[in-house]
Amino acid sequence: MRRAVDLARRGPAHGPNPRVGCVILAGDTPGAPAEQGAPGGRGETQRAVLGEGWHRGAGTSHAEVAALADARGRGADVRGATAVVTLEPCDHTGRTGPCSIALLEAGIGRVVISVPDPNVAATGGADRLRSAGVDVVEGLLEEQGIEVLGAWFPALERGRPFVTLKLASSLDGRVAAADGTSRWITSDVARAHAHRLRAEVDAIAVGTGTVLADDPSLTARTASGELTEHQPLRVVVGLRDVPSGARLHGPGGELVHVRTHDPAEVLAVLAAREVRHLLVEGGPRLAAAFLRAGLVDEVHAYVAPVLLGSGLTAVADLGITTIADAVRLVPREVVHLGPDILLVATPTTNVPRTGLPGTAETKEK
Incomplete structure (x- = not known):
């Protein structure tokens, strides 16, 4: 065996x-x-x-x-x-x-x-x-x-894609500086590792806010910058249109636009496409929406030894007002990637999903 x-x-x-x-x-x-x-x-x-x-x-x-x-x-x-x-x-x-x-x-x-x-x-x-x-x-x-x-096994057990939430932040939890710049907080070693993860998943999801702010390509690339053989679906979540000149229309996986703010609806659409493993990459509001919905199965947190002091946080408001309600995670693995660290962890608690920005009950502005 x-x-x-x-x-x-x-x-x-x-x-x-x-x-x-x-x-x-x-x-x-x-x-x-x-x-x-x-x-x-x-x-x-x-x-x-x-x-x-x-x-x-x-x-x-x-x-x-x-x-x-x-x-x-x-x-x-x-x-x-x-x-x-x-x-x-x-x-x-x-x-x-x-x-x-x-x-x-x-x-x-x-x-x-x-x-x-x-x-x-x-x-x-x-x-x-x-x-x-x-x-x-x-x-x-x-x-x-x-x-x-x-990821195939829990996806079949749960009847939905297995969800990995990827975060890449400074030591104080920022994904961008006060002026909006974000390239590059983590090292090239960490980014290469993240591209290997992309090459293993079926789909990558970002919100429309990230599309408009960062114009990502959402491709999996080799160390030399070439596209890997397997390219995951590129999933955009939100109501706003993807600009016609966006890099998401370029070479890479198929572009799928799911016009909703409800993570459960996103997973239903992807399950119908036989997606078994979804990588949620950004931005902070999409990360918070999946966490609030209790639909994050695993977290990959890339942390760089950098301090910004202000700027965009990795996860938006979760509605938590007391430490007792914090989302707790169980660390499974710690990997050193050049100067950075990757923490792989599993959430053990969920947070309420009603009345908060970015859920099905509200609309992204």
Whole structure:
């Protein structure tokens, strides 16, 4: 299963489909040398690896089918073999056929699964396999299996895109100086890291205020400034038009304008487009709106050792008047990026969403 998890990591982190890995093992062969990635050690029964595969993205073969094809390419007989897979084999026909049927037709005798499929449209593979007489084991290394699925897993569980709020500020929480200048508060090392994050998400969202003030391109770029192969959707939230000459109309991902101030409506529109991971980048009012709505799943805060003393704050008014109501976060990771620091944290509390600027109840001016 650890090998299957490693294979899953080779797949893209973005897109509507999960990262999945699969290893097909032969029956028990006591004392036989294990091939690369095979489980077992000294004194244990070891199994030869017959095939391996992983999902390479939407429209391509699922991990189980790729592993079966690999086994056929090696000339291996998989009848009675064990398929070890990080996610429950799907039981529906989408861009490809059901993996449960593919495993049955291949004669697989045992299936070991790390994570049950949370997708109600695709689940049922384990039950179909059991009903056909296949030995099915679930829950092996489930924590690692969930980790490799990344944002896809909570997005499917919650029925909406997983939301990462990105903040890039000075040490005193400013995103721009008093005169409005903001380039550059963080270092080129931090900005390069942020572009790698952009290349992993399905969509990036900013408010119309940020579009008018900063004219962002919202592209994912390499260290040399070239566009990466994957470009996320560029989402603008708000009622005002995007200027015809804005850089958002230039090269990059598709531009989607969601004319609302309600974060839940934004997520509904993006869910319909099979967006699994949304990166909210700005500005302060949009950040506050998602926080007030309780729709931020993760915060990436890039903090530079810079003091401004005045200027635009990273998050607008949350309506908090006492420390007891503060939005608390649990730090998960701290990364040093040149002179800057990245704090990755998870919010543990939500704040009220009524009667505040930038919510569905009020209009942006």
